[in-house]
Amino acid sequence: MSDTAFKPLDRNGIAARIARDIPEGWFVNLGIGIPTGVSDFVPEGREVIFHAENGVIGIGPAPAPDQVNPHLVNAGVTPITLRTGGAYMHHADSFAIARGGHLDLCVLGAFEVAENGDIANWARSPNEPVKQVGGAMDLAVGAQRLWVAMEHNTKGNGESRIRRVCSYPLTAKGVVRRVYTDLAVLDVTPDGFVVLDMIPGLTFEALQARTEAPLRRMPG
Amino acid sequence: MSDTAFKPLDRNGIAARIARDIPEGWFVNLGIGIPTGVSDFVPEGREVIFHAENGVIGIGPAPAPDQVNPHLVNAGVTPITLRTGGAYMHHADSFAIARGGHLDLCVLGAFEVAENGDIANWARSPNEPVKQVGGAMDLAVGAQRLWVAMEHNTKGNGESRIRRVCSYPLTAKGVVRRVYTDLAVLDVTPDGFVVLDMIPGLTFEALQARTEAPLRRMPG
Amino acid sequence: MINKFVSTLNEAMEDLENGATVLLAGFGPGTPEHLVQGLIASGVRDLTLVANAGGRDDGPIAELLATERVRKIICSFVRPASVAARLFTAGKLELEIVPQGTLAERIRAAGAGIQAFYTPTAADTLLAEGRETRVINGRNCLLEYPIHGDVALIDAWQADRWGNLTHKDSARNFNPIMAMAAKRTIVQTSHVVELGELPPAHIHTPGVFVQRVLHVPA
């Protein structure tokens, strides 16, 4: 297989690909990392309502540098704006939205996703001091559907993040519905990963070669 | 004993007696019946903040008939006013105040109170169709202290409502701190009922004669 | 463009199903009376009704119960003189009595994704008979489960096209929490406002909890 036959998406490319699939009227939470960029690619006229777990529903575009409101940030503590129609609430009410099944979609970054829908995104080992849980465990089990946005392979040795079984500590079990990578879009099904879409120039075989878990073609 | 030697308090008299004992700054919930009248007897200048479990904190005096706000009632669904500084909230937040230990005092009516602090105030038998629980069970276990306001004896056959053991279904166990009746003020202590106060002309013996539970004099 | 407004009561009540659990907000004020009329007119039956009280001899809840299309009522309070008390006595209505604070908390739990909780309220009473209790920090507590609605009928003061709501004074009561707890939340509002007219810090029920809004001028 030739690596020159296709060009992996960059992080914005993944975000834009996800934005295409979000219909008007959905309530959506975007995790930190690649997912945060998704809102930039939703067309102006399509009303998608973005939620931040720190008590904001209806996030607008990023403020101009001289328009920053010091009292208004997203879950990554980055300045945001509020869209017309948005609302503020406290943390427990905000997580009631996330945990109570009121979000149509949550998009999270991850280290790994397994073919049964397991996701690992908060720690690379049980013993390290850094425990970046945040709101991911709440969102992963609480949203109506969970999509993951990540690079298909690790930067270092190119290992597959799409796995039979996660090797890192889990964030939640059996919750991922779809994975968007720089190479492909994969649905998690009872029969494992099904390839919905690939980047131009990539073949199924080349994708499988980069993927630890077995892949299936879209039926039909 | 001569019944002409003393004059039992009327319902307003009981309410007024209770009002005397509520210091400035307390947050207080008043049950339906005699307790509702208590707020009328708190002197104008003494800031006591009354809570209604349907989402009002800071109840003001009753409105003039032509000043009734149809959107503003207390837990008895009676029109009220809001005092300057008062606030509205939803039912779960309002009961968070009641159940979370934030009320200094709740005053409830009752059918019976027992010497261990049990209170019965919602049903006269387990089988009757009428079950007037409302918020009493929440308030009884949630408030910092529970006082009861009631007539000392039943209207019909003059039976004592102050009892060794309650005969009616319980609202809560071991929660009453003090009882205000038309005859006396009784503290519930580990040693049973202690008489704090009696109406003028009533003797300890005459009070005991009207009371099923044993009474003790104030020590000292 | 998101637009949750519907034009008619029929449209508001569309697709109600027999056997549904209906959360009915209100505590005196805040009762969506027009929507209750719609529920009655829809003819759906075998309902479970969740409301603070069983109502009186007249008023929206009494009228609904009198149709005998409610199989069970979950409430904190049944009055002696009421349609509810008579139907219960006649064996025509199941009754689940829940302390008012526990009722509010069970509804909120449904909206917030809490699967069960322990509360000392009612733990030592008849209402706890045969049920699971546990002593936590020396207090006897009763295990309570969320109350989910298929439908919530909600009253609002103001609403915008996203379904953001405000409620007037003590008419707020059960409205925000019942709106959270149902699969389909139907609102009657006294006032319609433009998107952005409600200050974002002062919205009592955000539109994420609302599916349909009907304008019913007061």
Next chain:
Amino acid sequence: MINKFVSTLNEAMEDLENGATVLLAGFGPGTPEHLVQGLIASGVRDLTLVANAGGRDDGPIAELLATERVRKIICSFVRPASVAARLFTAGKLELEIVPQGTLAERIRAAGAGIQAFYTPTAADTLLAEGRETRVINGRNCLLEYPIHGDVALIDAWQADRWGNLTHKDSARNFNPIMAMAAKRTIVQTSHVVELGELPPAHIHTPGVFVQRVLHVPA
């Protein structure tokens, strides 16, 4: 006349005790930085700190942790480059990691008198190891207990003499729920208003949850 205002930081922090559990609100904005300075200056030690995150290398939480007077931190997030991570690695800080939503809900539970609750969050993770779980409606759930504070340090935008508060935009975050959950709630507010100036339908934290308020102009 009820008046919860205090004039000085010393007065605001009076009677803090060693071994206290301190709820510290804030998520970026909404952190009561002045009160944290007061906590540091008070010299109390052996604290349990409850906050969303373990902070960074600078900022109020880092400064507090650097005094080594915090025995344990309960939070949802510890950054790699932070005082918290280094103290933990050095065995000088206990760490309890709680998912952010569970953290918020445990704090609310303390304020609302809920003695424990079941949530699916974290039930199938390392954080559940050795703890009580139960399957409810087919979902594995973890039993969680309330987090009570001895003291809560709160930021507000406006406050009146009864302790009624508003919070600005997303600076609201943990402030209303932490105010509910502590025996003593201490507030720093940017603005002082007259009683009655805050519309009763728009108070974010009612004064029933507040003990002391210090005016700290922004």
